[in-house]
């Protein structure tokens with residue numbers, strides 16, 4: 445079998461998605477996601493101008509060699525644009541392999557290690573009461589794990605919290621929106637949220653929280669300690685991780701489990717975090733970390749150090765990534781949990797898929813390949829619209845981490 449064509453679809457059924465389609469001389473095609481929220485067209489150009497021409501004539505079964513060719517062969521390694529483009533190719537090739545061998549992708553990754561993939565959903569509200577209510581609705585719908593984010597008194601908006609009863613979606617059209625941030629107000633408020641949630645729902649439900657890289661290590665250490673009575677499943681992205689030793693400081697002070705990695709691109713962003721066992725969950729995603737081929741290596745490396753997976757699964761990761769993550773999560777021995785932020789009905793129509801949710805778990809389905817498709821005609825009705833993630837500033841105007 446040979447690759448005969450590659451094309452990139454950019455559509456915006458509610459938000460932007462970049463999808464690579466690789467076609468073969470046997471009529472089998474595969475799909476890969478290359479969406480990089482707020483910087484989508486840079487991946488399109490990387491794929492169209494540089495990557496696709498190198499794929500024509502290649503054997504799509506050679507996922508390892510093609511991965512190395514695109515990573516080492518470019519000389520310029522790593523970074524979100526490069527790794528999203530490599531991921532798009534890699535995932536499309538795994539999809540082709542599964543279809544050609546007439547088996548779901550999870551069988552190519554070691555087969556089923558469990559019956560389903562536990563997922564967590566997002567509860568949020570402008571205040572504690574609304575957030576508890578939102579969590580209640582999710583628990584009633586069957587979720588066993590809930591991430592909770594709440595508005596903070598004195599701040600007009602907060603990360604992860606929807607405005608005006610809309611569904612939360614961070615990227616916005618127009619130039620980047622700016623919001624005000626106060627670490628002091630946040631640190632005072634969050635423990636109260638989890639006290640309320642534990643009080644209302646008891647000990648069985650898994651509770652998670654995302655700090656979105658906004659704290660210093662010592663602030664995160666304090667938050668981790670303050671949250672210990674509420675037994676979180678994890679505290680996510682407590683501090684930026686370019687300087688990996690910051691996580692040692694957090695680790696030394698708290699037993700609250702730590703998850704990080706949604707902005708990482710290769711194992712080198714997490715090598716020390718994993719090897720020194722400063723984290724409990726590695727949250728790298730298939731789309732932003734070079735595809736299934738690389739994430740499998742990261743997970744196998746992490747397994748040695750008792751670190752489990754917790755793949756990023758926000759709405760800016762397309763249904764193609766969701767499907768790939770579910771195949772991966774079903775097979776990986778050290779799977780931890782998978783994020784599930786359901787897509788809009790429009791997105792689900794553009795990307796018909798086999799995966800499903802039941803009683804807290806998702807399953808990728810048993811169709812050959814990934815079990816996800818792209819309706820190109822429908823996609824054409826939702827043209828690309830430039831959008832940006834917001835910017836955050838401290839109360840005195842200093843730019844801070846959003």
Ligand code: GCO
Pocket residue numbers: 481614654656706756757758759760783833
């Ligand atoms: C998460 C994330 C997202 C990101 C978004 C950026 O844990 O789901 O933090 O909400 O902010 O994916 O594009």
Ligand code: MG
Pocket residue numbers: 654656680681706
């Ligand atoms: Mg996050």
